[in-house]
Amino acid sequence: MAPEVILAMDEGQYDGKVDVWSLGITCIELAERKPPYFNMNAMSALYHIAQNDSPTLQAPEWTDTFRYFVEACLQKNPQDRPSSTKLLSHHFFTRHRSPNVLVDLIQRTKAAVRDLDNLNYRKMKKILMVDADNESAIGDSEETTEERSGGDSSKSNSATSEHSAAGASSQSSSSGSLRRRPHLQMTPVSII
Known part of the structure; x- marks a missing residue:
């Protein structure tokens, strides 16, 4: 202004x-x-x-x-x-001015955009590769957990979750809280 x-x-x-x-x-x-x-x-x-x-x-x-x-x-x-x-x-x-000044500017801009797109593509590819590696590591650790617990890790996870919820419920009642919290039942969630 x-x-x-x-x-x-x-x-x-x-x-x-x-x-x-x-x-x-x-x-x-x-x-x-x-x-x-x-x-x-x-x-x-x-x-x-x-x-x-x-x-x-x-x-x-x-x-x-x-x-x-x-x-x-x-x-x-x-x-x-x-x-x-x-x-x-x-x-x-x-x-x-050169009669090609606009054509030169357009070509330089296209090259800069192309370079930026390539850089972003490489960054995304790297992120996806890291995510894929993490997922395979998670899958490997689930298999190891299953083998250690006798083959059915979902049951042990479910039992552990219910035990944790019961423990949390008893802790809240022992802390002198007047309100009662409903008992939470945890259901197993499978990771894909």
């Missing part, structure tokens, strides 16, 4: 140059992946927009042409800020 919009909210007196300010803020956001005052709450950000100097590009890698364009868009005083018609004649727009 342009400073003149914040300062004159009651009067509502501003023109198309507020959109030029928004263009400058959008350029910063696209270049640096976040707008100025991103970490502040809305009211603090409005205060800083109205009171502080204009935001600037923080990273040093941007060209002077781009920096001057953003600086022109973010002039604090609306009379000093160029109109959208005047901005179209700025060197940022009029300089010579």
